[in-house]
Amino acid sequence: MKSEINQIILMLLVSLCGISCKSHNLSSKEEQSEIKEERYWNPIINISVPDPTAIRAVDGTFYLYGTEDTRNIPIYHSQDMVNWKFVGTAFTDITRPQFPAQVSASEASLWAPEIRYIKGKYVLFYSLARWGEHWVSTVGYALSDKPEGPFVPKGYVLTSKEMGVENSIDQFYYEEDGKHYMLWGSFFGLYIVELSVADDMTITAKKETMKLIAGNAYEGVNVWKRDGYYYLFASIGSCCEGIKSTYQTVVGRSKSLFGPYQNKAGEQMLNNRHEVVLRSSVDNVFKGTGHNSILLEDDAGQTWMIYHAYYKPWATGDNGRSVSMDMVKWVDEWPYVNDGTPSVSAKAPIVDK
Numbered sequence: 158m159k160s161e162i163n164q165i166i167l168m169l170l171v172s173l174c175g176i177s178c179k180s181h182n183l184s185s186k187e188e189q190s191e192i193k194e195e196r197y198w199n200p201i202i203n204i205s206v207p208d209p210t211a212i213r214a215v216d217g218t219f220y221l222y223g224t225e226d227t228r229n230i231p232i233y234h235s236q237d238m239v240n241w242k243f244v245g246t247a248f249t250d251i252t253r254p255q256f257p258a259q260v261s262a263s264e265a266s267l268w269a270p271e272i273r274y275i276k277g278k279y280v281l282f283y284s285l286a287r288w289g290e291h292w293v294s295t296v297g298y299a300l301s302d303k304p305e306g307p308f309v310p311k312g313y314v315l316t317s318k319e320m321g322v323e324n325s326i327d328q329f330y331y332e333e334d335g336k337h338y339m340l341w342g343s344f345f346g347l348y349i350v351e352l353s354v355a356d357d358m359t360i361t362a363k364k365e366t367m368k369l370i371a372g373n374a375y376e377g378v379n380v381w382k383r384d385g386y387y388y389l390f391a392s393i394g395s396c397c398e399g400i401k402s403t404y405q406t407v408v409g410r411s412k413s414l415f416g417p418y419q420n421k422a423g424e425q426m427l428n429n430r431h432e433v434v435l436r437s438s439v440d441n442v443f444k445g446t447g448h449n450s451i452l453l454e455d456d457a458g459q460t461w462m463i464y465h466a467y468y469k470p471w472a473t474g475d476n477g478r479s480v481s482m483d484m485v486k487w488v489d490e491w492p493y494v495n496d497g498t499p500s501v502s503a504k505a506p507i508v509d510k
Contacts, residue, residue, distance in 0.1 A: 197239040197482070197505045199443070200468050205477025206231055207396075207465045208269040208327075208377065208448045212304065215274070220304040221450075221463070222247065222270045222281065226477055229253050230267050230283065232305055238453070238461065238482065238506045247281055247299065247308045254297050254310040256285050260318065261293040269327045269377070269448070272304070275337075278358060279304050282314065282339075284326035291324040292317050296341060300358055314339060314352070315362045322348055329379045329451070331414070338414065343376035347391065347426075349415060370416040371409070374429040377448035381460075386410045386490060389418045389426060390434070392447035397478070400470040402445025406462075407431035408492055421491065435464065435483070435494045443481065443499040444470050452485060455506035460485040460492075466499060 206223035213219050221233045221241060229246035247270070248254070256265045265285035273280045278300045285295040294317045299308035317325040328341040330352075337352040339362065351366040353359075371378070375391035382388070388410050394403030409418035409426040417425050424430035437444045449464035462485050465478040483494045483503065 195505050196502055198502045199481040199483075199499055200466070200476075200479035201239055201463075201482050202233060202241050202480035203468065203476055204479060206233070206480050207478040209450050209463050209465060209480050210269075210271045211450045211453060211463050212272045212274065212279075213453065214279075214304040218304070219453075220272065221480070222272055223465075223480070224269055225267045230270050230281070234305065236510065237508045238455065241480075244305050247301075247306050248310075249307075252307065252309065254283070254285065254299065256293060256295055257313055257316065260295055260316055261287070261290075263287060263293075265293075265295070271328055271330055271451075273330045273332075275330075275332070275354065276356075276358065278302065279308075280330075280358070280360075281308050282328050282330055284328060286326050291345070294323075294325045294343075296325060296328045296339070298360055311358060312360070314360050315341070315350070320348070320350075320362070320364065320367065322346065327376045327378060327448075331380050333382070333414065340370070340378045340380065342371075342378065344373055346373055347371035347375050347378050347389075368415055369427070371418060371426040372429040374431075375407075375426070379449065379451050380414070381452045381492075383487065384490060386412065387414050387418075388492060389416075390449060391426075391431070392449075393431075394445075394447070396445060396447060398445070399467055400441060400444055402437075402467060402470075404445035404447035404466075405433055405437065406435040406447050406449055406464060406494075408434050410491070432491065433497060434485075434492055435462070435499065436497055437466075438498045441471070442469055442501065443467070445478065446481075446499055456509045457507035459506065460487070461506055462494060 205226040208224040211221045219235045229248040233241040235241045268284040271282040282298045296314045299310045301308045323345040324343040331338045340349045351363045377392035396404045411418045435446045444467040446466040
């Protein structure tokens with residue numbers, strides 16, 4: 158009898174162990190699933206959306222816009238900065254903006270948009286351009302009550318001819334202490350100018366405040382302020398040649414928005430000196446990394462850079478300049494991205510849902 162009782166107890170223990178072990182295995186799988194969900198893979202948008210610009214809208218949703226490889230400026234949205242969905246275009250063929258009449262009668266291409274929320278409106282700045290025709294370049298802007306549009310063209314901020322700056326594209330809007338600024342330029346110097354923003358959202362450049370802040374090696378400018386320093390990010394090299402592209406992202410810093418911007422050695426970006434932040438992968442999996450959006454912060458205060466790059470450009474069915482993302486880390490008050498090359502996979506941004 159005692160032996161039978163012992164056998165029953167033993168069977169119960171084995172059974173309980175099986176349930177416990179099974180439960181533990183399920184728990185481990187759930188934990189692994191959670192870990193997987195915390196990672197992401199580049200590119201985050203695997204079609205051509207060059208020169209990305211991104212914003213976190215008032216409702217917490219992220220929106221991203223790019224040069225019109227998809228005609229009329231494509232718009233994407235995301236809840237987590239990782240999974241993006243196409244929602245439409247900023248313009249239609251009927252509403253798309255054109256050059257000022259006094260500049261050109263030709264149809265303009267829409268490049269390098271820049272999205273901001275100003276005085277209760279979503280403002281989409283864009284470059285009106287034609288390849289190789291530098292003196293027709295114009296910066297325009299459009300307004301919408303919603304980040305997904307539709308956007309209505311409002312006017313022009315500046316033109317190459319008015320400012321005397323060849324290839325006036327790749328604009329970047331910056332606001333601080335109630336003042337508004339625009340930085341711009343593409344391989345003919347980077348410039349900054351103060352803007353006037355009227356109550357009716359008429360935006361004009363105060364030409365008398367214009368200043369050259371970087372040399373002719375750069376385009377795709379943007380600024381990020383951190384701990385008393387202004388960090389001037391820009392792109393150098395060739396943007397658009399697939400596996401032959403030499404594009405990379407560089408940076409300098411200054412205690413003043415108007416410069417001088419310097420590298421670690423104190424050499425100035427006016428003399429085309431800088432630090433490299435992001436370059437092509439050694440194995441060319443990512444090629445031509447550049448024209449990053451304004452940096453974004455997640456809900457943990459981590460800083461992220463969204464940029465374009467050719468992904469596996471040797472592959473059949475080239476997807477153009479797709480969109481990738483990497484965390485920016487700060488060491489000794491300088492920005493770093495990994496070892497200076499893109500991630501294939503990394504821990505995802507922390508976004509409260």
